Amino acid sequence: MFTSLPEEMELIEKHEEILGRRAELLEEMESRREQLKIERRQQATQSEAARQRNSALLQDLQKIEDRLSGKHLPRPYLLALETRYWASVEESIPVWEQFLLGKGPHPTDGPGKPHGTTKQKASTAKDRGLLPRPKPKTAR
Incomplete structure (x- = not known):
């Protein structure tokens, strides 16, 4: 049941080491908790600002829609x-x-026309009621 002095000293050192590590972890946890609180406050502020911007934009759009709906019939x-x-x-x-x-x-297609394309005969100046063209003169 009795432990020797060197073993007891070793256990005391381990205990102190564990307590020191615990204190460091508690400090880190507290620091992280503070950081999270700050981030949450910033997010809440940004969220409220975005909500106000969105509300203002919606009001502007509603005003524009109201103006347009009455004027351009x-x-x-x-x-x-x-x-x-x-x-x-x-x-x-x-x-x-x-x-x-x-x-x-x-x-x-009309009722009398066949389905598809049909060729038309070439019309002449005479068919259209125009006078004939003068014949070109030859050079002498």
Whole structure:
């Protein structure tokens, strides 16, 4: 049960070493805790500043949207033109649908025209009702 003096001294030294290391770790932990507190405060400050900026931007966008929504109404003739355009598109959908599915002729071909391209005969000045060109004179 009795320990010798050298063993006891060795245990005392180890105990002091352990206590010293513990004190260092406690100091590091306290230092890290303070750093984290400072970082959290900075993040909270930055977060609040970002929230205020975002709020200001949203208010500015809302003001711009309000100003734009009241001023630029399309003119009546443009509205009528747009309405007619979409009515025309809706009317031609079935014809184009048949063509795109390969079940019908091309929508721009007339009822009497064959499907595909046709060659036109060359027109002359006479066909168009123009006078003939004068013949070039030869040099003497």
